[in-house]
Amino acid sequence: MNRINNLFINNTKNILSVYFTAGYPNLNDTTTIINTLSKSGADLIEIGIPFSDPLADGPTIQNSSEIALKNGMSLKLLFEQLANIRKTTNIPLILMGYLNSVIQYGVESFCKKCKETGIDGLILPDLPTNIYVDNYADIFKKYDLKTIFLITPQTDNSRIKYIDSISDSFIYMVSSASTTGAKSDISEAQQKYFQKISNMNLKNPKLIGFGISDKKTFESACQFAEGAIIGSAFIKALTNSKSIEKNIENFVTQIKGLRPI
Amino acid sequence: MKYDVNKNGYYGSFGGAYIPEMLYPNIENLKKNYIKIINSPDFQKEFTELLRDYVGRPTPLYFAKRLSEYYNTNIYLKREDLNHTGAHKINNTIGQILLAKRLGKKRIIAETGAGQHGVATATVCALMGIECIVYMGETDMKRQAPNVARMKMLGAEVRPATCGNKTLKDATNEAIRDWINNPVNTHYIIGSVVGPHPYPDIVTMFQSIISYEMKIQMLQKTGKDSPDYIIACVGGGSNAIGAFYHYLENTKVNLIAVEASGLGVNSGKSAATLVLGKPGIIHGSKTILMQNDDGQITEPYSISAGLDYPGVGPIHAYLAETKRVNFKNATDSEAIKAAYQLTRIEGIIPALETAHALAILEKTKFKKNETIVINISGRGDKDMETYIKHLTI
Numbered sequence: 001m002n003r004i005n006n007l008f009i010n011n012t013k014n015i016l017s018v019y020f021t022a023g024y025p026n027l028n029d030t031t032t033i034i035n036t037l038s039k040s041g042a043d044l045i046e047i048g049i050p051f052s053d054p055l056a057d058g059p060t061i062q063n064s065s066e067i068a069l070k071n072g073m074s075l076k077l078l079f080e081q082l083a084n085i086r087k088t089t090n091i092p093l094i095l096m097g098y099l100n101s102v103i104q105y106g107v108e109s110f111c112k113k114c115k116e117t118g119i120d121g122l123i124l125p126d127l128p129t130n131i132y133v134d135n136y137a138d139i140f141k142k143y144d145l146k147t148i149f150l151i152t153p154q155t156d157n158s159r160i161k162y163i164d165s166i167s168d169s170f171i172y173m174v175s176s177a178s179t180t181g182a183k184s185d186i187s188e189a190q191q192k193y194f195q196k197i198s199n200m201n202l203k204n205p206k207l208i209g210f211g212i213s214d215k216k217t218f219e220s221a222c223q224f225a226e227g228a229i230i231g232s233a234f235i236k237a238l239t240n241s242k243s244i245e246k247n248i249e250n251f252v253t254q255i256k257g258l259r260p261i
Numbered sequence: 262m263k264y265d266v267n268k269n270g271y272y273g274s275f276g277g278a279y280i281p282e283m284l285y286p287n288i289e290n291l292k293k294n295y296i297k298i299i300n301s302p303d304f305q306k307e308f309t310e311l312l313r314d315y316v317g318r319p320t321p322l323y324f325a326k327r328l329s330e331y332y333n334t335n336i337y338l339k340r341e342d343l344n345h346t347g348a349h350k351i352n353n354t355i356g357q358i359l360l361a362k363r364l365g366k367k368r369i370i371a372e373t374g375a376g377q378h379g380v381a382t383a384t385v386c387a388l389m390g391i392e393c394i395v396y397m398g399e400t401d402m403k404r405q406a407p408n409v410a411r412m413k414m415l416g417a418e419v420r421p422a423t424c425g426n427k428t429l430k431d432a433t434n435e436a437i438r439d440w441i442n443n444p445v446n447t448h449y450i451i452g453s454v455v456g457p458h459p460y461p462d463i464v465t466m467f468q469s470i471i472s473y474e475m476k477i478q479m480l481q482k483t484g485k486d487s488p489d490y491i492i493a494c495v496g497g498g499s500n501a502i503g504a505f506y507h508y509l510e511n512t513k514v515n516l517i518a519v520e521a522s523g524l525g526v527n528s529g530k531s532a533a534t535l536v537l538g539k540p541g542i543i544h545g546s547k548t549i550l551m552q553n554d555d556g557q558i559t560e561p562y563s564i565s566a567g568l569d570y571p572g573v574g575p576i577h578a579y580l581a582e583t584k585r586v587n588f589k590n591a592t593d594s595e596a597i598k599a600a601y602q603l604t605r606i607e608g609i610i611p612a613l614e615t616a617h618a619l620a621i622l623e624k625t626k627f628k629k630n631e632t633i634v635i636n637i638s639g640r641g642d643k644d645m646e647t648y649i650k651h652l653t654i
Contacts, residue, residue, distance in 0.1 A: 066424065177283060
């Protein structure tokens with residue numbers, strides 16, 4: 001069974017998904033970050049493929065992508081780094097990036113490589129649902145890659161139902177109209193939006209992302225969804241860290257409020 | 262028309278709307294309404310009146326006698342430089358501000374390279390009393406300082422884009438991010454035939470006035486509504502599509518688009534997208550773009566801030582693929598030389614962008630009885646600092 005589906009069968013509360021940009025802070029940190037996150041209690045990992053023009057990202061992830069590219073990161077190298085990742089961890093892994101990277105790698109070769117590596121899903125923010133359904137759904141499914149779509153406070157009910165119908169893992173609920181890394185508490189309007197989605201009884205579980213940065217925002221998000229996604233705040237925690245492992249451990253522990261096992 | 266966008270938003274295999282979900286409602290709203298709004302009688306009336314009384318259209322089609330003698334052929338200049346604000350860009354911003362008003366938007370954002378689109382946007386926002394924010398690469402803010410001052414005087418806020426090479430591509434990224442963060446009250450006025458569908462079609466519709474007038478003026482002046490050649494420069498490609506549009510199906514007219522090859526096509530310092538690029542996604546559209554094997558978008562280079570773009574509008578990618586338009590290029594120094602030539606021989610200082618189109622005269626042999634129209638997309642006031650540096654040429 002796909003590891004993402006498996007995760008949501010066994011867990012329905014307080015799921016923590018963590019995003020990081022591959023190649024940041026250092027070129028060869030990728031497997032260390034994954035293994036440490038996994039050991040520290042993260043439930044799901046989104047590996048960012050750095051891109052020169054990340055349209056949907058705020059300053060923190062833009063900056064990490066720029067540094068990752070300067071460090072020499074590429075999709076080809078990322079797959080090399082991940083070649084043996086399934087020998088050390090069974091945590092669900094998602095690749096998150098922009099469609100151009102996939103197209104230039106070659107869509108079929110990319111999917112094949114994902115399958116070989118043990119990648120479970122994809123988040124491609126600039127791949128809209130209609131183009132996915134027409135051109136990509138079959139090939140992604142052939143290699144058991146789950147595609148995760150976003151919904152926002154501006155997404156209307158019929159579209160939410162449509163996105164739910166073409167999804168088969170979880171729905172990425174964007175907390176507010178923004179690029180990544182927006183800093184905010186969870187407002188009343190957002191709570192209303194979360195509650196509305198919660199009441200829709202969608203077939204897919206939901207994770208809330210964008211603006212989740214600490215224990216407080218994580219916990220309030222978890223009241224309305226199966227869990228939440230942290231990206232920019234984690235990237236900040238990696239910056240200037242003397243010991244990456246220690247920083248990651250502390251970060252996850254603080255958010256989830258438990259000691260690492 | 263066979264070169265128009267199809268019902269799915271594509272030109273052949275190019276185009277589409279590769280946008281994050283955050284922009285979906287805005288793009289859907291535009292897609293559903295733009296044709297209906299633009300074709301409505303009240304829109305057309307207001308648009309036509311503003312173009313006539315405010316912009317100063319129709320722009321003249323001027324027979325350049327001395328330039329024609331020099332090249333021993335017949336050269337006409339379509340004088341978009343005589344538009345209010347000094348370039349063709351205002352054709353589009355007038356149209357888009359009227360569209361934005363009818364969509365109920367209260368805030369306008371735009372990107373700009375040379376600053377001409379920024380000035381044209383700031384101008385229509387002043388005219389309509391709407392808040393205006395223009396994103397401009399930090400590098401471009403320095404090399405097009407007069408236009409930054411104009412935007413500020415017009416009441417616009419100019420926000421520097423500080424990532425990448427700090428030029429047009431980066432300003433466009435910032436404008437798109439702003440739109441993601443302000444999806445409800447804001448309309449994004451894109452300045453070229455780039456971006457997600459329906460933007461390339463919207464901008465094409467508004468710029469096609471150039472070739473619409475050209476047909477009438479050619480007939481009046483030569484007894485024939487079409488020239489043998491039309492030449493225009495291409496960054497994203499808005500003035501070129503404007504000059505070509507009504508001739509696309511008349512294959513007797515040779516259409517030449519001129520990209521900027523900077524220090525030379527293979528110098529590593531170039532913006533000759535059609536030579537160096539391959540298909541991919543940039544700014545929400547599938548088109549030809551300059552990129553490396555890993556799919557990272559290459560930083561372009563040109564002396565001209567308006568042509569310094571690593572992609573080209575999807576309609577141009579299609580026109581190049583179908584060979585309807587012949588893509589050529591001109592270097593920085595060829596453009597500077599051509600600008601000086603036009604200035605000294607006709608008394609017209611062209612924009613650096615336009616100078617690339619003019620440079621083709623030196624590189625192509627035209628016959629004595631042939632007729633050529635060059636689209637003078639803008640005037641060179643904004644480029645004086647660059648031109649003066651080359652005064653010794």
